[in-house]
Amino acid sequence: NAGVTQTPKFQVLKTGQSMTLQCAQDMNHEYMSWYRQDPGMGLRLIHYSVGAGITDQGEVPNGYNVSRSTTEDFPLRLLSAAPSQTSVYFCASSLVGGAGEAFFGQGTRLTVV
Amino acid sequence: AQSVAQPEDQVNVAEGNPLTVKCTYSVSGNPYLFWYVQYPNRGLQFLLKYITGDNLVKGSYGFEAEFNKSQTSFHLKKPSALVSDSALYFCAVRDISGGKLIFGQGTELSVKP
Numbered sequence: 001n002a003g004v005t006q007t008p009k010f011q012v013l014k015t016g017q018s019m020t021l022q023c024a025q026d027m028n029h030e031y032m033s034w035y036r037q038d039p040g041m042g043l044r045l046i047h048y049s050v051g052a053g054i055t056d057q058g059e060v061p062n063g064y065n066v067s068r069s070t071t072e073d074f075p076l077r078l079l080s081a082a083p084s085q086t087s088v089y090f091c092a093s094s095l096v097g098g099a100g101e102a103f104f105g106q107g108t109r110l111t112v113v
Numbered sequence: 114a115q116s117v118a119q120p121e122d123q124v125n126v127a128e129g130n131p132l133t134v135k136c137t138y139s140v141s142g143n144p145y146l147f148w149y150v151q152y153p154n155r156g157l158q159f160l161l162k163y164i165t166g167d168n169l170v171k172g173s174y175g176f177e178a179e180f181n182k183s184q185t186s187f188h189l190k191k192p193s194a195l196v197s198d199s200a201l202y203f204c205a206v207r208d209i210s211g212g213k214l215i216f217g218q219g220t221e222l223s224v225k226p
Contacts, residue, residue: 004156035216045214098208106155
């Protein structure tokens with residue numbers, strides 16, 4: 001039972017480079033989301049999706065793009081990385097409808113130099 | 114807009130003493146409330162949730178939480194703290210429309226022998 005799988009676990013980017021953080025879940029969850037975790041800031045919601053083809057912005061969406069072509073996958077794209085995007089990124093999934101708890105991946109530690 | 118506040122950045126407790134980690138929330142309508150724990154360099158693990166019904170909710174590892182609608186609070190408690198409870202604790206809220214899950218900034222719990 002894989003749950004939520006994030007890749008890569010670690011990444012170093014140069015300013016201006018682009019990359020995609022991958023997130024996949026095998027629990028048939030409609031709701032998926034991306035968070036960033038910074039010291040003293042908690043987890044801040046970047047983007048979320050309530051099903052394939054449906055995405056919406058969270059609290060800190062600038063500089064990030066998402067798409068949801070399948071139920072299983074929810075990639076997060078950084079088009080032009082900036083040092084301010086240095087953070088730990090978590091993907092989460094849950095059943096839509098609110099009552100179900102979210103399951104989290106192990107995180108991606110991203111450093112932009 | 115939804116929001117969660119954890120007023121204490123850090124809580125220090127002696128082993129064997131009771132612990133409380135505070136959380137207050139703001140949401141339109143009735144909330145779904147969650148507590149998660151994060152150990153160093155790990156993802157978030159679900160502890161417990163309040164959906165409806167009894168205001169005292171019991172969860173994993175002996176933790177419980179009390180929902181207080183009039184005070185819009187959902188404090189995490191444990192009767193007798195263990196050193197192994199030392200971790201980062203997050204409170205989260207989702208409105209019953211089933212949309213985005215919003216987290217507080219986290220509280221670092223330190224339990225000393």
